[in-house]
Amino acid sequence: MSVDDPGGPPVPDEPSDAEPGTDPGGRPRDAAFDGGSGADTGNDTGSGPDTDPDGDPDADGVTETGEHPLALRLEQLILGAPRRYTPFQAARTAGVSMDLASRFWRAMGFADIGQAKALTEADVLALRRLAGLVEAGLLSESMAIQVARSTGQTTARLADWQTDSFLEGLTEPPEPGMTRAEVAYPLVELLLPELEEFLIYVWRRQVAAATSRVVQSDDEEAVDRRLAVGFADLVGFTRLTRRLEEEELGELVEAFETTAADQVAAYGGRLIKTLGDEVLFVADDPGTASEIGIRLIETMTGDETMPALRVGMAFGTVTTRMGDVFGTTVNLASRLTSIAPRDAVLVDGDFAEALGEAGDAPLSEADVDAGDSEKYRFALQPMWRRPVRGLGVVEPWLLTRRP
Structure with missing residues (x-):
């Protein structure tokens, strides 16, 4: 375990500087989290709770640390607390070794900050919670790192999207002479609690749905499951990137x-x-999956602004990890997409066979009686067998909706 011995000396309420080059257990500190530069050197990007966290701006409106005062105010508004701790002080206060703290910090996707006093009470609490889960035996250390990494990657993308697309559009200055920065602070102040509550709501809903899927599956399928995997790909996208303006291309991708x-x-x-x-x-x-693939083709075909679409799908064992899927089935679906005709859906043999077993489509139209045609939702047409790079020879099937 990488949590410091709880029987050691108590941690003071206000963390003090420590011996340079060591963590609370006397071991060398990890350089990635604290820069390897000893304890608090005074070159903080913030300051303690008794001083102005913004510093004094110069004539260009930038603090001595090179940060914009409004950026620091926005950070404190969003984080809900002023900068108070260096990485070493945060780890010591949380009762976590510097080695584990630095790995948590990296896993969450945050840049190295040297020995800047840039961390808050929330950072200490996060370290303490993750380490507590490990100490209680609820998570292994490697699993705790994965939790930090998956959460960091997912929320980083969400934060970038909301900032670049959502907030940027709402912070157009309403009056001449106002800057976007001046509009941003009151807007964030109003939106932050609402977006936070909505994020928690959606996350709980997603956890409930994912948990339901897991408990209803066999134990053997908890990690390696049989799933239908599909790719949908816009045809001629590379040519479009050369022809369309950046804004037009962005609107197309978003649509x-x-x-x-x-x-x-x-x-x-x-x-x-x-x-x-x-x-x-x-x-x-x-x-x-068949309904989704065909609906995608039907929807895109009805939109004159959209290029043609092709879809490839395969059915088989899939490895799931950190919200992503891997394995031969995924690779096969990708290859089928690359050879699919325009506005068409190709599936592999296992997919076609599973449709037949479920009664959704006949494997041979010759076996369909005139009176039984309406009981099938889809039609399957075998295509020429062909070699697929890395996967050998496959026999794709053309999937269509029955009239």
Whole structure:
């Protein structure tokens, strides 16, 4: 365990500087978290609780530490507390070794900050909570690192999107002479608590849905599960990037991602990630995935502003990790997408067979009686067998909706 011995000397309420080069246990400190520069050197980007955290701005409106005063005010508003601790002081106050604290900090996606006094009570509490989960045996140390990393990566993307797209559009100065920075502070002050509550609500909903899927599956499928995996890819996107203006291209990508996300969610799938001109989604069964794939084609075809779309799907064992999916099934779905005709859906043999077993589509139209045609939702047409890079020879099937 990397948590300091609780039987040692008590940690003071106001952390003091420590012997340079060591953590609270006398061990060398990790340089990534604290810069390896000894204890608090006085070159803080902030200051203690008894001094002005912003510093004095110079003629250019920048503090002695090179930071904009408004940026520091916004940080304190968002974090809810002033800067108080160096990394060493935060780790000591949390009762966590510098080694573990630095690994948590990196895993959450934060840059090295040297020995700046830039951390708050919330940082101390976060370290204490993660270390407490390890100490209580609820999480292994490696799992706690994964929790920090997955949370950091997910929220970093959300924060970037909200700042770049959402806040940027709302902070246009309402009056001549006002700067965007002057509008940002009161706007963040109003939006922050509402967005925080909404984030927690959505997260709880997602955890409830994910937990339900896990408890309803077999124990053997908890990590390696059989899922239908699909890719949807815009045709000719590279040519579009050369022809469209940046703003037009951004609007196209946003419209595609929004439409794809809505269709995937509406019909019971889960959007794994978006890659600009491509989306990756999964579904628990091929019937659900088929509806999503065909709906995507139908929706995009009806939009004259959208380029053609192609979809590839495969069914099989998938490894899930940190919200992503891996394995041969995922690779096969990607390869099928690359060879799919425009505005068409290709699936692999296992996918087609599973549709047939579920009664969603016949494997051979010759076996369909005239009176039984309406009981099938989809039609399957075998295509030419062909070699697929890295996966050998496969027989794709063209999936369509029955008229």
